[in-house]
Amino acid sequence: MPCRAVRRLRKTLGRRGAFLLILGTGKTCWGVSFLVAPPNDHGLQLLTNLCGLRHWSWLWIVCGIITLGSAFLRVGRDWFGFAAALIPPTVWAIAYTAAVLNGDYSRGGFVALWYLTSHVGVILWAATVPEYSVPRVPRPARRGKAA
Template sequence: MRRRAASWFSGHLGRRGPFLVFMGIGKVCFGASFIFEPPAITQGLGMLTRWAPIHCWAWVWIVCGAATFSSAWLKFGRDGWGFVSASIPPAFWAFTYGWAGILGDYPRGLWLFSWYITSHCGVIWCASRVPPDAGTPRTLGQAAEGRPG
C-alpha cells in the first residue's frame, strides 16, 4: 500500500511538486496556529495588525498555503503560481518586520527580515528555478545550457 501511494505521488507530482506539497502544508499549519493559538501582538506584528486583525493574516497564510499545495499537481510551467503564492505571506512578514526595524519600533525586525527573505522567500525562489529534468541521468552533472550532451 505504501509503495502504491509513493508511486502515485512520484508519478503525478513531477520534480517541483513535493516541494510545493510540503510548503503548502507548512503554510496552512502556520496560518492555523494564529487562529487556534493567537500570539500576543508584538511590535513587529503590530504593524500588520494596523491593516487587518491577526486572524485575517492567518487566513492569508492558509489560502496561500492551499494554493501552493494545489499547484503541486500542475504541469511544469503552470506550477509557477504555487511559488508565487508561497512567497506572498513570508514577503509580507519580512517587509513588515524590516520596516519596523528601520523605524526603530522593533530593532529585532531587521534580523527577522533577513531570516524571512533568505530562509523562506530565497528558498522558494531557488526552488522555482529548478528545471523539469534536473537530476535526471541525462542531465546529471551538466549545465542546463551550452554543454554538449
C-alpha cells in the first residue's frame, strides 16, 4: 500500500514538482531555523537595519510554502513556485554583496556567490527542465523471413 501511494505521489508531482517540493520544504525549514535560533547577523546588516532576522525568517517561510504548494500544480502553472524560490536567496546575495562593498564582511562575496550559484542558478536551471522524459530508443526491427 505505501509503495502505491509513493508511486501515485511521484506521478502527480513529476520531476519539476518533486524539485519544488524538496526546495519548498528546505526553504521553510531554513526560515523556521531563523525563528527558533537566529544566527548572528554577520554580513546581513543591510537587512537587519530594516528589521530583525526573526522578521526576515518569514520571507523564507512564506516563499518556501508557496514553492512547496506550487509542486502540485501543472507544468506551466508552477512558475510561481520557481519565482518564489528565487526571492530569498537573491535578497541574501544582495545583502552579502552590500556588506562586501561597505567593508563590513569580507567573506560576504563568497557567500553571495554561493547563493547565486547553488541557489539562484540551480533554481533557474530547474525551471527550464521539461517535465516529459526522453523517449526510449526504438528497438531495431526484427529480421523476418522473406515471403
